[in-house]
Amino acid sequence: MQRLQSRTAEKVKALCRLRDSAKERAETGGFLAEGLRLCRDIAQYLPARELYATEKMLSEHPELTNLAAQTFEISDAVAEKLSDTKTTQGVFALFERPAPLETLRSGGRYLALEHVQDPANLGALLRSASAFGFEGVLLCSHCADWFSPKVLRAGMGAVAKLRYACYDDVNELAKALRAANIALYAAALERAVSLEQAPALTDAGLAVLIGNEGNGLTDEAVALADVTVRIPMMPNVESLNAAVAGSILLWHFRSLEEAAQ
Amino acid sequence: MQRLQSRTAEKVKALCRLRDSAKERAETGGFLAEGLRLCRDIAQYLPARELYATEKMLSEHPELTNLAAQTFEISDAVAEKLSDTKTTQGVFALFERPAPLETLRSGGRYLALEHVQDPANLGALLRSASAFGFEGVLLCSHCADWFSPKVLRAGMGAVAKLRYACYDDVNELAKALRAANIALYAAALERAVSLEQAPALTDAGLAVLIGNEGNGLTDEAVALADVTVRIPMMPNVESLNAAVAGSILLWHFRSLEEAAQ
Numbered sequence: 222m223q224r225l226q227s228r229t230a231e232k233v234k235a236l237c238r239l240r241d242s243a244k245e246r247a248e249t250g251g252f253l254a255e256g257l258r259l260c261r262d263i264a265q266y267l268p269a270r271e272l273y274a275t276e277k278m279l280s281e282h283p284e285l286t287n288l289a290a291q292t293f294e295i296s297d298a299v300a301e302k303l304s305d306t307k308t309t310q311g312v313f314a315l316f317e318r319p320a321p322l323e324t325l326r327s328g329g330r331y332l333a334l335e336h337v338q339d340p341a342n343l344g345a346l347l348r349s350a351s352a353f354g355f356e357g358v359l360l361c362s363h364c365a366d367w368f369s370p371k372v373l374r375a376g377m378g379a380v381a382k383l384r385y386a387c388y389d390d391v392n393e394l395a396k397a398l399r400a401a402n403i404a405l406y407a408a409a410l411e412r413a414v415s416l417e418q419a420p421a422l423t424d425a426g427l428a429v430l431i432g433n434e435g436n437g438l439t440d441e442a443v444a445l446a447d448v449t450v451r452i453p454m455m456p457n458v459e460s461l462n463a464a465v466a467g468s469i470l471l472w473h474f475r476s477l478e479e480a481a482q
Numbered sequence: 483m484q485r486l487q488s489r490t491a492e493k494v495k496a497l498c499r500l501r502d503s504a505k506e507r508a509e510t511g512g513f514l515a516e517g518l519r520l521c522r523d524i525a526q527y528l529p530a531r532e533l534y535a536t537e538k539m540l541s542e543h544p545e546l547t548n549l550a551a552q553t554f555e556i557s558d559a560v561a562e563k564l565s566d567t568k569t570t571q572g573v574f575a576l577f578e579r580p581a582p583l584e585t586l587r588s589g590g591r592y593l594a595l596e597h598v599q600d601p602a603n604l605g606a607l608l609r610s611a612s613a614f615g616f617e618g619v620l621l622c623s624h625c626a627d628w629f630s631p632k633v634l635r636a637g638m639g640a641v642a643k644l645r646y647a648c649y650d651d652v653n654e655l656a657k658a659l660r661a662a663n664i665a666l667y668a669a670a671l672e673r674a675v676s677l678e679q680a681p682a683l684t685d686a687g688l689a690v691l692i693g694n695e696g697n698g699l700t701d702e703a704v705a706l707a708d709v710t711v712r713i714p715m716m717p718n719v720e721s722l723n724a725a726v727a728g729s730i731l732l733w734h735f736r737s738l739e740e741a742a743q
Contacts, residue, residue: 341602345723352715352722375723382718453738454613457643461613461729462606462636468726469733477714 222286225273226296233299236273236315240305243366250318252368255305257282260314262378264288267316275300275311282312289314305370318368322357322386325401330476331428333359333398333405335391335442337463339434340365344375345464346431346471350383353475357384359428361394362439391430395445403428407438407446408470410460416473419450429474431467483547486534487557494560497534497576501566504627511579513629516566518543521575523639525549529578536561536572543573550575566631579629583618583647586662590687591737594620594659594666596652596703597694598724601626605636606725607692607732611644614736618645620689622655623700652691656706664689668699668707669731671721677734680711690735692728 225232238245239253246252251270254260260272269289276294279285286292295303300311325331332350337343343365350358358367365372373380388394398405403426406419430446432438437460443449452461452469460466486493499506500514507513512531515521521533530550537555540546547553556564561572586592593611598604604626611619619628626633634641649655659666664687667680691707693699698721704710713722713730721727 345726348719348722349726352713352719354716377721379719452613452733453736455615455738458609458613458640460638461609462725464723465606465610465726465729468722469730472713472730472733475714477716 223291223293224295225293225299228298228302230299233302236303236313239315240303240370243369246318246366246368251315252318252373253303253313253315253370254373255303255309255313255370256374257310257312259373259378260288260312263316263381264314266381267319269314269316271315273299273303273313278311285312319384322384325386325397325403326356326426327401327403328426329357329401329403330355330426330474331357331359331403332467332471333361333394333428333430334364335430335438336362336433337364337431339463340369340371341375342434342462342464344372344377344379346467347372347376347379347383349464349468349471351379353471354477355383355471357386359386359388359394359397361388362390391439391442391445398428401426404447405430405445406448406450406470406474407443408432408451408466409438409443409446409449410451413449413451415453416450416470417453419448419473421473427474429467429470431463431470434463484552484554485556486554486560489559489563491560494563497564497574500576501564501631504630507579507627507629512576513579513634514564514574514576514631515634516564516570516574516631517635518571518573520634520639521549521573524577524642525575527642528580530575531578532576534560534564534574539572546573577642580645583645586647586658586664586687587617588662588664588687590618590662590664591616591735592618592620592664592687592689593728593732594622594655594689594691595625596691596699597623598625598692600695600724601630601632602636603695603723603725605633605638605640607728608633608637608640608644610725610729610732612640614732615738616644616732618647620647620649620655620658622649623651652700652703652706659689662687665708666691666706667709667711667731667735668704669693669712669727670699670704670707670710671712674710674712676714677711677731678714680709680734682734688735690728690731692724692731695724
């Protein structure tokens with residue numbers, strides 16, 4: 222087993238760049254995950270190139286050496302350096318980032334996000350999408366980076382289960398959906414049908430589109446939608462948390478058919 | 483108008499204690515809110531004792547002087563000292579904390595929380611409870627403090643609209659619910675009916691009980707519930723974000739009848 226003991230080693234610096242920079246992740250095709258459970262969860266779905274763990278963790282969990290092609294024993298100092306959390310468990314893995322979807326599946330169910338920026342919201346939405354039978358997430362207009370440590374943590378491994386695609390803007394997204402004959406449902410407050418009246422299951426594919434935390438969807442996005450729906454609320458209430466609103470739509474349009482088989 | 487210019491003034495120190503300490507808030511019966519919109523929202527429901535705003539804010543929004551019994555013009559330095567955020571707007575208000583509920587209303591709808599600790603989750607749940615026609619929130623076993631700056635911010639003023647009560651533990655909560663003949667619905671993963679099979683509207687009152695972010699409800703809480711419900715999910719998914727799971731239950735058991743009147 223190789224050792225990685227110095228905080229200033231080139232390899233440690235490279236891993237920190239991978240942790241901190243979306244650009245670095247895109248260029249190298251990898252991402253860094255932290256934590257025993259998260260690394261194990263992701264490894265069920267994506268190939269791990271390298272595992273890094275402290276001596277203590279490796280002696281408590283010897284099976285960790287099977288998780289990746291290569292294992293490095295790291296010092297506590299290196300673990301602290303690599304960590305994005307207050308107290309680190311001392312386990313990290315470098316995963317291969319899956320390729321984005323090139324085309325959407327006709328009949329598929331997708332969560333689409335326009336300019337969702339809070340990593341905790343994005344992570345919570347990913348968990349909901351994965352729980353309610355959506356197969357992929359379509360990001361447009363500068364959402365929080367999918368493979369950042371905070372999204373990985375808030376998403377609890379859902380990132381690894383879901384397919385994804387990125388679009389420059391909502392026009393590109395709408396074009397991709399039309400090409401696959403997938404209906405676009407947008408959450409909006411005005412000129413929208415109540416979610417209670419929206420048919421829950423459709424045979425055709427659908428994409429549920431959620432907007433920015435503070436500002437909601439752009440007018441452009443609402444105009445491109447096939448159906449706009451609103452979540453009925455008490456009259457003196459203006460809005461819900463973005464992850465909550467999105468998750469209620471995902472719950473309404475869920476498809477757990479595979480679960481019953 | 484009085485002025486408050488020095489960061490080290492006794493009054494400024496007292497306001498910082500109010501911002502930071504749940505004990506101080508309980509003892510003085512007040513709480514401090516920050517931000518133009520939040521202060522205005524809360525003032526629709528609760529009496530404001532004092533308003534603090536910078537010269538700039540007071541000249542842009544002269545109607546702010548009507549918001550509280552007394553207004554103080556504060557310096558930028560005092561605004562920064564009082565602020566809990568990265569960049570402050572320079573508006574704060576000291577509100578009177580409403581008294582907790584002494585008894586529950588038979589036929590009432592409540593959100594009950596056991597040991598929910600993340601202020602963002604608590605705030606998101608409050609917004610959902612307020613949006614879906616729940617009249618109060620019942621906190622037990624050391625939840626995040628209801629009147630803390632982070633909960634106020636995440637809750638977007640919902641704190642001011644909802645009545646609340648605190649209980650030492652889930653036993654005390656169950657006693658109060660039984661006394662008012664209110665059914666306790668608990669979210670649980672095992673030995674639970676699917677939410678799809680749970681009747682949505684009941685004439686009797688109900689309380690929806692949500693547990694801690696990491697550990698869910700205690701066994702004691704599950705044992706005390708009249709009905710345990712689970713949100714059906716795909717088989718390879720273990721859990722949802724706590725605020726999302728709770729909000730889906732609140733949505734299912736919503737009562738927007740007043741909205742239609």
